Amino acid sequence: MSSDNEYSLKRGLKTMSIVSKEQVISLIKQSPVEPLVLPVPPAVDHADHMLRVALMGHTKLAADHILHPQMRDLLIDTLGGFVRRAGIIIRGEKLSGADADTLKSRIVRRARIYDTVLELIMNLVGAESRWAGFDECLVEEALNILVNALEEWENIEKTELGAPTVLLAVIDYNVQQMMKVNKGNSLVAQMAKDLANSINPSAVARSYLDAVKKVFGENVYRKVYDKGLCKFGNDYALGLRWLRHLGYVQVSTNPPLAARAYDDDQDLWNSFVDYAKNVLSKKFPEWFKDPDKYADDIAMEATRFALMDNFYVFRVPFILSRYHDGLVSYQLNPLIASDAQKSVEAARTFAQWLEEDLKVYDEYLWWGYNVPEKGRPNLVVKVAAAYPASIEIAEKLNEMGIGQNITVSYTVAQEVLVAYGAMKGMAKAIRKGVMPVQTYDTNMGGRLEDHLREEIAADLLVKGLEKLPTDKAMSILEKLAKGLNVDDATWSRLKDSGIKEIASYLCSHRVLGRDLMRKPYIEALVETGAYGSKEEVLKFLQPLETALKLSGTYVAQVVYEILFAPWNREKWIEHLMKEFGLTREQAEIILDRIDLLPASKRKPIDTLYTFASRNMTNTEFPDHQLKVVNEVLSKNIRLDDLAESIYQQLPREYLDILMKYEDFVKAYEASPEVVELLKKVGISKDYGSRGISPKDWPNYGPCVKTMNEFTKAYLTYREKVVNLIKSLSSSS
Incomplete structure (x- = not known):
């Protein structure tokens, strides 16, 4: 590199002759983002506004600004104006020959310009351009503008530095953020790897555009979305922006998932620590005087902080779909889930706090556009259907214009009755001129499957052991424990329990796994002598295991048919019109604002068997998304063959097996209350x-297990954030 291109950055006492990508990334992380405040700083046009917002550090917000139908006729001129102004800055703020402090500032400003353009490219390639009403020709013209500009700036940087270090660093930083999702075991992380591996250091801009088109445009989920086969949601608090580019429209979160987000992303936790120290201490001084008294408030605010980027990411689909898509689920405090009054008040408070933040964000996002209801929370509150109060909660929240994610729900009765409560609330809202927000009717099929397998496996084992001498039974259990890799210390504690307790532990999904066909379990049943030879045990267990794998889908099919099948849909519309005095259009809106939400997936078929083009959103964990993609690609599954798979006829023989078990019958059949409602x-x-x-x-077994798990996780999370407040209080 020539002397004209040499430059330095001071890091402590060291002077580096060449800036590395790592140093640039460090600068990006360390550079404070200017807060969004009202009024919005004046701008003369959309391009001017975007550039100002980008240089403040809100690069993704600046890129999202183009995503509105009113931008269609302005897009090319707006991007041209942005590129022209940004180009003047890049040419005027050379990276060679500057002193250290000036150089740092220039690198950060250039990185922010780059990041905005990179995100603009993703938005145009992604599903968002469809939401904004941009046609293919317009998108291609816009992409050419951006990549031509980025290529020119790349060459300028090569002249200044010998390599496009800042541009590569910005791409690497975004890749690193996505690699954090589920600690790398996720679809988004795999996409990040694929994108990074496709970047050509000699032609960064062009290869980036090609990589984005391939990684996002050829993704299985994007193809499914483009074909209109189904909608999807993310059951995780990180990685949502890249999934939005694939067409994802929903995200399920809760305090435990917020805790996982803090664990996966140390930068996020550090940001919350700073926020608590500098903002919460002034806004809520009483929290710092008596943290235990305000423990639930602290946990709620910590969750809100962790989830805010999700709310921001989904502002675009939420507003453009008029509150139909782009929803973020927030779980109510499980300690008050059975109390309708406290739950509704907690939801109202959270929504009110959230709206204050979103009003400010929306003023920047939608600057210059006609948006009728800025700040309305893209929030659906998780309502635990483990309690009868959930029906009342669903109605009252919808009456206020707050949607729900009906959760902890496994049965036809829960999912139909609470959904009807939501319908009643929507009817009251829409008659007052309040457009209802989406409601998600969760079918936790995977958790139902886990529960059934655990109970059936333990019951089979206990029945096989109960006629044996105690020492023989314990010998079989000890052998099973070793075969399932239970450590000696755990077994030492466990062996003093009763046979039923030991069997229950060994047959839990955390020990036995999610498969009755585990060799140690089969051998244990054979050794009891109660079920015949190994061949006879296998012949009995194999169809049972297959049936269990379909249990959640059987229930989902019934719920979907009752609520949304064409032969029932018209009856619901007529009922809503008659019962609540609605117009047909209002009744159709209400029914359209409820989606079945298959969740807690355990295997790819849980997704692939529940496709529907309307009233269906499949929400999935990050690792499950990757499994679905791999399943489709490895088996060459034709996506069109999955159309309306929720209606497919599953084998009757497996349903007959499941109907022998009481807990499945409770889930699969209508309750007397549902029968009465359907008659009406x-x-x-x-x-x-x-x-x-x-x-x-x-x-009900699955409700008990899930609420115990959620409560334990919530208390652990609450303790963590309360301890933070205590530590900050004691150090102040």
């Missing part, structure tokens, strides 16, 4: 009547 609606098909009634929901 005019649906005459027999869906059974042995389903679980609301009064029994709190004691």
Whole structure:
């Protein structure tokens, strides 16, 4: 590199002759972002506004600004204006020959310009351009403008530095952020690897555009979305922006997932520490005087902080779909989930706090556009259907214009009755001129499957052992424990329990796994002598395991048919019109604002068997998304063959097996309350009547297990954030 191109950055006492990507990334992380405040600083046009916002550090917000239908006729001129102004800055702020402090400032400003352009490219390649109404010709023209500009700036940087170090660093930084998702075991992380591996250091701008088109445009989920086969959501608090580019429209979160986000992203936790120290201490001084008294408030605010980027990312689909898509789920405090009044008040408070932040963000995002209701929270509150109060909570929240994610729900009764509560609330809202927000009706099929397998496996084992001498039974259990890799210390504690307790532990999904066909378990059943030879045990277990794998989907099919099948849909619309005095258009809006949400997936078929073009959103963990993609690609599955797969006829033989087990019957059949409701609606098909009634929901096995798990996780998370406040209080 010639002397004209040499430059330095002082890091402590060291002077580096060449700036590395790592140093640039460090500068990006360390550079404070200017806060968004009202009024919005004046700008003369959209391009001017975008550049100002980008240089403040809000690069993704600046890039999202183009995503509005009113931009269609302005897009080319706006991008041209942005490129012209940004180019003047880049040419005027040379990276060679500057002193250290000036150089740092220039690198950060240039990095922010680059990041905005890189995100503009992703938005145009992504599903967002469709939401904004941009046609393919317009998108290609816009992409050419951006890549031509980026290529020119890349060459300028090569002249200054010998390599496009800053541009490469910005790309690397974004890749690193996505690699954090589920500690790298995720679809987004795999996409990040693929994109990074496709960048040509000699032609960064062009190769970046090609990589984005390939990684995002050829993704299985993007193809499914473009074909209109189904909608999707993310069951995780990180990585949402890249999934939005694939067409994702929903994200499920809760305090435990917020805790995982803080664990996965140390920068996020550090940001919350600074926020607590500099903002919360002034806004809520009483929290710091008595943290234990305000423990739940602190946990709620820590969760809100962790999730804010999700709310920001989804402002575009939320506003453009008029509150139909782009929703973020927030879980109510599980300690008050059975109390309708406290739950509704907690949801109202959270929504009110959230709206204050979103008003400011929206003023920047939608500057210059006609948007009728800025700041309205793109929030759906998770309502635990483990309690009868969930029906009332769903109604009251919808009446206020707050949507729900009905959760901890496994049964036809829960999912139909709470959804009807939501319909009643929507009807009250829409008559007051309040457009309802989406409601998600979760079917936690994977957790139902886990529960059934655990109970059935333990029951089979106990029945096989109960007629044996105690020492023989314990010998079989000890052998099973070793075969399932239970350590000696755990077994030493466990062996003093009763046989039922030991069997229950060994047959839990955390020990046995999610497969009855585990060799140690099969050998244990054979050794009891109660079920015949190994061949006879295998012949018995194999169809049972297959049936269990379909259990959640069987329930999902019934719920979907009751609520959304064409032959029932018209009856619901007529009922809503008659019962609540609605117009047909209003009734159709209400029914359209409810989606079945298959969740807690355990295997790819949980997704692939539940596709529907309307009233369906599949929400998935990051690793599950990767499994689905690999399943489709490895088996050459034709996506069109998955169309409306929710209606496919699953084998009757497996349903017959499941109907022998009471807990499945409780989930699969309608309850007496559902039967009465359907009669009122005019649906005459027999869906059974042995389903679980609301009064029994709190004691239903899957509800008990999930609420215990959620409560324990919530208390652990709450303790962590309360301890932070205590430590800050004691050090102040």
